[in-house]
Structure formats: C-alpha cells, structure tokens
Amino acid sequence: MKAGPRARLPEHASDGPAVADRAAPEGRHVPLRTCVGCRRRGPRSVLVRVVVVRAGSPHAEVDDARRAPGRGAWLHADLHCLELAERRRGFARALRTPDLDLAPVRARLEQGGLVPESARPSFTEMESGLESDGYPMSTQR
Numbered sequence: 343m344k345a346g347p348r349a350r351l352p353e354h355a356s357d358g359p360a361v362a363d364r365a366a367p368e369g370r371h372v373p374l375r376t377c378v379g380c381r382r383r384g385p386r387s388v389l390v391r392v393v394v395v396r397a398g399s400p401h402a403e404v405d406d407a408r409r410a411p412g413r414g415a416w417l418h419a420d421l422h423c424l425e426l427a428e429r430r431r432g433f434a435r436a437l438r439t440p441d442l443d444l445a446p447v448r449a450r451l452e453q454g455g456l457v458p459e460s461a462r463p464s465f466t467e468m469e470s471g472l473e474s475d476g477y478p479m480s481t482q483r
C-alpha cells in the first residue's frame with residue numbers, strides 16, 4: 343500500500359488550444375505571415391502581398407504573384423484589415439515608406455476575388471480588443 347486514493351481531476355491540465363498559438367513555431371510546414379492590419383497570422387494563401395511601387399509617387403499595390411522583389415507587407419484580403427493597417431500605419435512601418443498611397447490596394451480589395459471567401463478571417467469577437475496594441479484577445483476560457 344503506497345499512496346492514498348487520488349480521485350481529484352487534473353483541473354490545471356493546460357492542453358487547451360488557446361495558448362498554443364503564441365508559441366507556435368513559424369514557417370515549419372505552412373509558411374505563416376502576419377497581417378499588418380489585424381496582426382493575426384495566417385497561411386500565405388489567405389493573405390495578399392502588398393509591395394511599394396516607386397514609379398511616380400510611391401504607392402502600394404497588390405502583388406498578385408506574391409513574389410515581387412523587395413519588401414512586402416501581408417494583409418488579409420479584407421477592407422477591415424486595410425483600415426486597421428491604415429490606422430496603425432502598418433504599411434508605412436512594414437514597407438519603410440511613410441505616406442504610402444493605399445488607394446490601389448483598396449480598389450483591389452473592393453473588387454474582391456483575391457482570396458476565396460471561405461478563407462477570410464472572422465471578425466466576430468475582435469472589435470473591442472483592437473486598440474490594445476496587437477495583443478491577441480482570447481475570450482475563450
């Protein structure tokens with residue numbers, strides 16, 4: 343006879359999916375990119391790449407092939423994310439270009455068809471957590 347009966351449930355077993363996201367290794371199997379708008383990460387296939395075109399006045403354009411040379415920024419194909427990126431100056435930072443004209447990107451997003459509808463992020467619970475400097479809000483408990 344050794345230890346007494348232990349009938350307690352392991353309440354602190356932390357195998358929930360909520361924490362796994364933070365420490366996930368990047369780019370092992372699926373290359374992940376961070377959206378400059380909502381700061382969520384996703385596979386490249388659901389994000390569009392935005393590059394700077396310096397002909398004339400610098401402006402941003404969608405890099406359809408996702409492989410144009412130079413610095414690129416990644417964005418969900420969603421106007422919501424574009425607006426977030428504008429507000430946070432995400433493109434200016436990522437592309438090292440202040441006062442970037444985002445109108446061409448906006449036009450492409452409004453056209454749609456950049457990524458499959460089903461691949462878009464869902465913004466159901468995010469609204470109130472957006473100002474907290476990109477801290478991922480976790481409402482699941």
Ligand SMILES: [Zn+2]
Nearest residue numbers: 377380418423
């Ligand atoms: Zn986004």
